[in-house]
């Protein structure tokens with residue numbers, strides 16, 4: 580895997596979509612076209628301290644001139660969103676990677692979206708493509724209230740009566756059973772982990788096959804009560820065994836030993852640090868991998884092993 584190209588893009592427009600969500604339009608200062616992307620793709624935004632954060636592209640994938648992202652200000656967060664809200668005014672430069680897709684539209688006769696809050700961003704781009712293709716789709720959009728629902732006018736314009744809004748402050752809470760039976764549909768869920776869990780539970784009760792469910796978490800799921808234990812990681816290619824102490828991640832130990840590992844969120848959300856494993860009992864703590872992928876893949880930034888694991892490296 581290679582490092583992702585970083586482009587210096589200019590903020591062409593910056594507007595508050597809600598009091599906490601900044602909607603940015605980015606352009607290349609010289610080139611008329613940006614790298615192409617598929618609806619559901621995200622970009623990395625590099626911060627001045629070198630850290631990176633990921634944001635889904637929410638604009639029109641047919642528009643090669645601009646990228647659009649929306650950033651929710653998290654006052655209790657680690658500072659990235661506060662920096663973005665304060666610094667990324669029109670004319671500012673944003674260091675942004677080429678897009679990458681972990682979350683894609685699937686072949687299906689019907690598409691059902693359940694999105695919560697800022698999780699609307701990939702769904703907006705996906706709905707725009709589906710609408711352009713004349714596809715059959717429904718979007719359930721959950722937020723606390725209409726003024727706090729990011730990108731709502733844009734989503735309404737794209738979806739029309741295919742959009743159903745659920746604002747808890749108005750007493751309209753989304754019932755996950757509303758997704759109905761699967762038939763020939765694909766289900767997309769993006770938002771906080773509790774929404775993903777509720778929809779996955781309902782989908783299982785309604786008989787949805789796991790492979791028809793695409794989920795993207797917009798928050799880390801890490802259990803604060805988790806007590807990490809040390810373990811050993813063996814590299815299949817060299818048989819070298821590395822010790823991972825309780826206070827270090829597998830990702831950090833791999834890097835300490837000169838193994839180049841990509842990463843982005845380092846929260847178990849994006850999937851960029853994932854590698855394969857062939858033996859061992861893995862304690863999966865990520866929100867990136869599907870149940871099927873967990874059989875032979877591990878998110879090295881957050882997941883650990885019981886006693887030992889053999890990595891496909």
Ligand code: FES
Pocket residue numbers: 841842843844845846847848849850851852853865867878879880881
């Ligand atoms: S770096 Fe994002 S899941 Fe590990």
